[in-house]
Amino acid sequence: MSDRSPRRVSALVSRLRGWSLLRWRVLGLLSAMLVIVALPYLVTRASTEDALEADTWVTHSAEVKSLAYQIAFEIRDSESAMYRMLDGDNDPAVRDRVEFGASDTPLLFRRLHEMSADNKAQQPAIDALGVVVNGRLALMKQALLRYAKGDRAGADAALRDSGTLFKLDELIRAIVDNEDAVLRQRRANAQMRSFRNDVVLAITALAQALLLGIIVLVSEWQIGRRIRAEARENRAIQRALMILQAVREPIALLDEQMRTLLVNTAFSELYGLPQREKRPLKLLQDVGEGAWSDSGLLQRLHDVLLHDRELWDYEIKQRTVDGMERHVLVNARRLEQDDGEAPVLLLTVSDITARALVEHQVKELNRQLEGKVEQISDANRELEAFSYSVSHDLRAPLRHIAGFAGKLERHLGEGVDETARHYLDVIRDASKRMAELIDELLVFSRLGRGALRLQTVDMQTLADEARALAESEAAGRRIVWKIAPLPVVVGDENMLRTVWQNLLGNAVKYTGQREVARITVEVRRGSDGGYTFSVADNGVGFDMEYADKLFGVFQRLHKASEFPGHGIGLANVRRIIARHGGRVWAEAAPDQGATFYFYLPPADQTGRGAN
Incomplete structure (x- = not known):
């Protein structure tokens, strides 16, 4: 024990030194990462905030000038309407313009005063504008009173005194000039802050290059040290090799x-x-x-x-x-x-x-198979959860896109040109289509999760409802229906209603190019007690080479410009029928129509399909 103790002490000391060096290396690496990542982030964030602040002030100045111009417009519009009344125009709309200007102008001025409260240089002009506005409005009311009493000459004199005593144009121009001067100063300040941020970014880039160089040198030193240690270990192996091989x-x-x-x-x-x-x-x-x-x-x-x-x-x-x-x-x-x-x-x-190897191999294969089955089940559950989550999470940014497109259109007002209006229409249409796709995806996701509510279902009633719905969406077309008597089955009524709506809706849609559309619904009962339903049409059909794509999510065999839709209806049909324990397939030829079949098993086997 006495020989072993010094070795243990030496090994412990060596291990402590190694941990100390490792700790300092980790701390140094973390510090370098902090400098490389945090500083550019802070500088970039400051630059972004400055840019947002500059944009805010530009908008603020534009609103102040807009309010000033709107006040001038309201006053002049009211006075113009008053002159028209004096000229004998008794149109009630003209009098409404006079009264609207008198009531709306004080509100506009109050808002202008509030928005200019941060600009002390602007206050004298704002106060003077308030005097002019009140004076003009007072003379406007005086003119209205004289006009009401039949004193047209007095009303005309009051209006002329308004323009003579209370000058408006110079005050409006002064307010706009003051706001432009403040805006120029704020822009100059923003440019100075941007220059400072650029300088800090340049310094940070130099620091990053220096730190990366240090990291590379330290890494090379550590690699060399490890190579030397491995060489010593190899020499020890060679010394013991002869004994071990014997x-x-x-x-x-x-x-x-x-x-x-x-x-x-x-x-x-x-x-x-x-x-x-x-x-x-x-x-x-x-x-x-x-x-x-x-x-x-x-x-x-x-x-x-x-x-x-x-x-x-x-x-x-x-x-x-x-x-x-x-x-x-x-x-x-x-x-x-x-x-x-x-x-x-x-x-x-x-x-x-x-x-013996046989028993062990069988057990191992069984264990692996169970693991694979569990992995597939987990993957299916995760896929369902992912589809449902993505469909919901996509709604928030979609609402933002549609909402801000509307706000932008209202903000531009009458000044929007045709190109901008076209862009806004494209955004709205794309948002609407995306919302419809999300809704369809949610329906598809719910069909895979919800429990089947099995009950007796009258397929004749469901087919008639689907036929009425399809006809309402194809007003003016000539459609010849031939629907055989349909049985009562056991299944989920809402899900089977979706099946009929999709199949009959598709039959109506894809016969849209026919002068007379012919749609036939038939059923036959199998020897096992199950039913096979079919929906045939004389529409455009499709190439059977691509039939495997029919029932996939968002899979289409025709252009959306020819036949609208989202490509998820038949995927819903396949999932619903599969959940009932049945199957669905199709037969067709290009330009010769198509026939879609779905099979429902007997009542005692319904609901044994895939979930």
Whole structure:
């Protein structure tokens, strides 16, 4: 024990030094990452905030000038309407213009005063504008009173005094000029802040380049150090190689990371390692194609290294590279190295028996199959959850797109040109189509999750309802229907209603190019008691080469410009029929119509389909 204690102390000191160096390296790396990532983020964020602030002030100034111009317009419009009244125009709309200007102008002025409260240089002009506005409005009311009393000359004099005593144009021009001057100053300040941010970004880029250079140098130094350590380990392996090769019992020497420093010929033959040539270090659990992957054994071997214990006759079943399943006894003990390096593990293996392989292979295959089935089930559940989540999460940005498109159109008002109006129409149409696609995807997702509500369902009633709905959407067309008497089945009424609406709706849609559309619905009962329904039409049909795409989500065989739709209706049909335990298929030829079939099993088998 006295010889072993100094070695343990030396090993402990060496390990503490290694941890200390590792800690400082990690701290340095984290600091470098903080400088490289955080500083550009902060500077970019400041630049973005400055840009947003500048845009806000531009909008604010535009609104102030707009209010000033609108006040002038309201006053002049009211006075113009008053002059028309004096000229004998008794149209009530003219009088409404006079009264609207008198009531709306004070509200506009109050809003202008509130928005200019932050600009002290603007206040004198705003106050003067308030005097002029009140004076003009007062004379306007006086003119109205005189007009009501029949004194047209007095009303005309009051209006003329309004324009003479209370000048409006110069005040409006002064307010606009003041707002432009403030805006120019704010823009100059924003440019100065942007220049400062650019300087900080340049300094940050230099710091990043310097830190990256330091990291590269340190990494190269660490790689060199590791290469030298591996060279020392290889020399130790060469010294022990002759002794190890002479023993016929499989022996391996492992380092503290459970890597094979040395193995003898017996170990190489048993576990498929190269014998004579130089070998790279290899983890024990990677040796022998999984022969050493037992976690319990690996934990015990780690305990032997860490706590200086010994492992005696640990029995384990292994499959070696020769394809045989063996029962072996594993023994292990820790060995201290004379040069003060970390201890190593001496591992010996004794082959005590051989086991038959058939039973083990069957159990292993069954276990793997169960795992695959579980993985497929999990994947299907995750896919359903993903589809449902994506469909819901897409609604929020879609509402933003449609909402802000409307706000933009209202903001532009009458000033919007034809190109901008076209762009807004495209945005609205695309948003509407996207919303419809999301709704269809939600329906498709719900069809896969909701429980079947089995009950007796009158298929004749569902077909008639679907026929009426399809005809209402094809007003003016000539459609000849031939619907055979349909039975009562057991199923989910709402889901089967969706089936009929999709199939009959498609039949009406794809016969739209026919002068007379002919749609036939038939049913036949099979020997097992199930029913096979068919919907035939004389429409455009399709090429059977692409029939496998018919029932896929968002799969279409015709252009949307020819036949509108989203390509999910038949996918819903297939899912619904599959959930009822049936199946769906189609037969067609180009320009010769199509026939869609779906089979529903007997009542005692309904609902046994895929979920």
